[in-house]
Amino acid sequence: MTARPGNGPPFAQRPMTTKRENSKTGVAAEDPAGWLDDHGAILFQFAFGRLKNRELAEDLVQETMLSAVRSLSSFRADSSIRTWLIGILKNKIIDHLRQTRRAAALGIADADGFEETVLQRDFNRYGIWNRFLSNWAANPEELLEHDQLLAIFKECLEGLPEKARQAYLLKNFDAQESDEICNILGITTSHLWVLLHRARHGLRDCIEKRWSPIEDE
Amino acid sequence: MTSKLHTFLSALSCEQYTRLLSRSLDSKLSFSERLSFYTHHILCVVCRRYRRQILLIERMAQKVAGADYAKDKQERAGSAGGELSAEARERIESELSRELATRCNKPNG
CATH class of the missing domain: 1.10.10.10 (Winged helix-like DNA-binding domain superfamily/Winged helix DNA-binding domain)
Structure with missing residues (x-):
């Protein structure tokens, strides 16, 4: 993870070589206002697939987007915004597993037969x-x-x-x-x-x- | 000494073989483990097939995991788990715009 130079070109002026734009609005993908439309469903499916819990998955999508907004400056343009968001979501999921591990009664002979x-x-x-x-x-x-x-x-x-x-x-x-x-x-x-x-x-x-x-x- | 010799020479059971196989994918086996693993491997055709299948499944996992992140290339709609509920969408939408608003009001962005 190399830091982006502070005096680099602003997002909007960067040449767009890939289809990383919101096709509907023409807004650059880095504009968080379009995230929910563009990536909400995928993020939700990812979280739901891991945790099998609708409410929890929705909460984690929300947390992911909020922390992404807060750390937008650490986004590197060489990955897609979605890959970046999924990366954040993955960490949220792992954090969640970490937090609930005790409550989850981790008997090795868990009663799954x-x-x-x-x-x-x-x-x-x-x-x-x-x-x-x-x-x-x-x-x-x-x-x-x-x-x-x-x-x-x-x-x-x-x-x-x-x-x-x-x-x-x-x-x-x-x-x-x-x-x-x-x-x-x-x-x-x-x-x-x-x-x-x-x-x-x-x-x-x-x-x-x-x-x-x-x-x- | 006799017991060590015994360990070397006695073949693993098939069940032990499958356990060792799985562990070999996660960590390095000891010398004696490798030796008894290999001995059983030579002798048991069913376990050889089992191993081939397990290794194939590991590769499937790699492939599927890789595809997980290439999803943005092929938009897949309506897959397992469905969509965010309207309620959640609304909530996230408002949280997000609130966050964006505070962000823009800060002197240094």
Whole structure:
């Protein structure tokens, strides 16, 4: 993060090389008056997707826009205003998780029944597979191009136990370090490993069930 | 000594393999962990498939996460979660304009 030189050109005089303008009004994207129209819905969806709580998501969108206005000078024109706003929103979400971690009763054996339903069902009492896995990931490059498969991935992510989902999102979507995730969620490293293992195992199971081409092979 | 030798030679259970696999994505495994992981990897075709699937899913996550931030390129309407409620919009609108007003009235902007 390099600071913008104080005597640089004002926003309005900068050459607009990209479509970072409000197409409706022609106002520069940095004008906060248009933010709600331009980015409100996306920010809300992002927050709602993470927290699953409408009121909370709305509050965080509001907080995001207000802090963005206050720190407008730290916005760098080489990212889009939306990316910048989402960055602020992400920090708000993480702050929220941090604040609520105690109230959230973070038992590692939280009552989601996941251990019984997925992890234990897959292995017998000696820890050996109970079933034979089909070889559906033989062509990763090809599979990654399937929009349908990626859509299923997203659905499956939604269906994970909440704690595991948060840990997985922080790890893989927010690229947080393990120590930092433990800090945010208020858990130990070994708890984090259990949560991430649950998330991955659950995702695999869910994707396998939902993706029909798997059965064709 | 015997117990260490035992650890080296005894294969992991498949369940332990899946746990180690997941952990290897988050931290570095110890030498003996890697050794027993690899031994099991060679011996167990189901776990090899499992690993390939898990690694694919990690890449899916990367791809989806990347797309999350490219959203402004392709406006997606009416997706999960819906819209801000009219009430919230109004509230944010007024808070925002109030904030903007105070900002403009400050001598140094």
